[in-house]
Structure formats: C-alpha cells, structure tokens
Amino acid sequence: MKHRLFLFDLDDTLLDFRASERLSFARTLQALGAHEDLDALFARYQAINTALWRSFEQGTVTKEFLKVERFRQSFAAHGLDLDPQAASSLYLDALADTVVLVDGAVQLCETLSAIGEVGIITNGVDTIQNRRIAASGLAAHVSFVATSEACGFAKPDSRFFDYTVKLARAFRQQETIIVGDRLDADILGANRFGIDSCWFNPGGLANTSQALPTFEVATLHGVVPALRKLADAGTPA
Helix, strand or coil: CCCCEEEEECECCCECHHHHHHHHHHHHHHHCCCCCCHHHHHHHHHHHHHHHHHHHHCCCCCHHHHHHHHHHHHHHHCCCCCCHHHHHHHHHHHHHHCCCECCCHHHHHHHHHCCCEEEEEECCCHHHHHHHHHHHCCHHHCCEEEEHHHHCCCCCCHHHHHHHHHHCCCCCHHHEEEEECCHHHHHHHHHHHCCEEEEECCCCCCCCCCCCCCEEECCHHHHHHHHHHHHHHCCCC
C-alpha cells in the first residue's frame, strides 16, 4: 500500500451524522417543551442548515451565526415562539453525546493506523467533534483532528489542508489520501491540494460535479481492498 497518511471526513463517513442529527433535534425540541410535527420541522431545519453550511464554506457567514440562525429561521417558518439561542446550546450538547458509527468505521481506522497515520478533517464545531470522537471509540486510532474552527478556514479551501498536514507526523503528497462523502468539500479539496481521494458513496449517487475522486466505494469495508488495488496497479482503481 503506497499511502501512509489517511485523512477522514467525520460526519456521514465515519459517524452517521443523519441519525445523530435527528435524535439530537428531537431531544432539543423535547427540552424546549415543543410538541410540533417533528418530521415537517426537522425537514425544514435540514434544508436551512444545509444552505447555511454552504454559505459558511464559501466564507459568507460565520459558524457562530450559523449555529443560532438555523434554529431562528426554522422556528420562524413554523411560527414557533422558541429561543433559538437556547435551542442551539441544547442541540450541540445533545449532539456531542449522540454518536452513531458507520459500519466498519472503527475496524478501518484500526487497520490503517497500523499502516500509517490516521487524521480526521471536519468542518464541524471543534469541542463537539472532539467529544463525539472520544465517545465513538475512534480516538485510540486517530493521531490528530483538524477542524475548520481551529484552522479558521473550511474545506475545500486549500488553507484548511495546509493547516491539516502540519498536524501530521509526516506529509508526502503522493502518500496522502482523503476519504469523504462530499464531492464539494472532501473530493474537491483533495483535487485542489493535489492528493488522492476516495469518495464514500453508499447511496450510489451520480457524480455530476467537477470533483474527480481517485476511486469510490459504497461501504467502508471496500476502502482497504481499493487502496491495495491502487498500489498494485499504479493507476486509479
């Protein structure tokens, strides 16, 4: 295997963020005493949250603004008189303790940490992501965690990756690979930084973007075989 530095996205790659998000959202509404239609409100929240994260990644809003604004807009859309600041605090606290692993995540990180170095790269909130990693059982196999909050820049900005590789014990461009589920953040970021990438695509989505993964897998169990195939062939798997 030619790779020695393995950079993993966290949410929806190693951790099932969608499952954690829904559980945390439900706990937040319960704590606020809300009894609304959870499905409708959660769907609206997800759409607003996704749009705000895109804005954050483009540098047009701050993370502090995003964390509260997503609740303010969601509550306003449903005519709810609830405190978005309190909702944000409750949600982040619940999210830190609500961890659902993607199948094969711990095994994969354990295997690759014995070969080289595993790092986590995330645009999430620094303290929350570190708490989630600690609760997940992944921490024992992870050398470092790079967050956009600590860096000041978000994926796919090349400055985020400049920051990331400085945390590694050793960095060689040709021996580094990113594994992530998002074409517009993980794979595009890898393309811009000139390193290999693995698109984790469990939904079998079509790639209609300009981002070009070195290879893609449908499950985390497929990562190691694909890396070995890539090394043996000397060409993309």
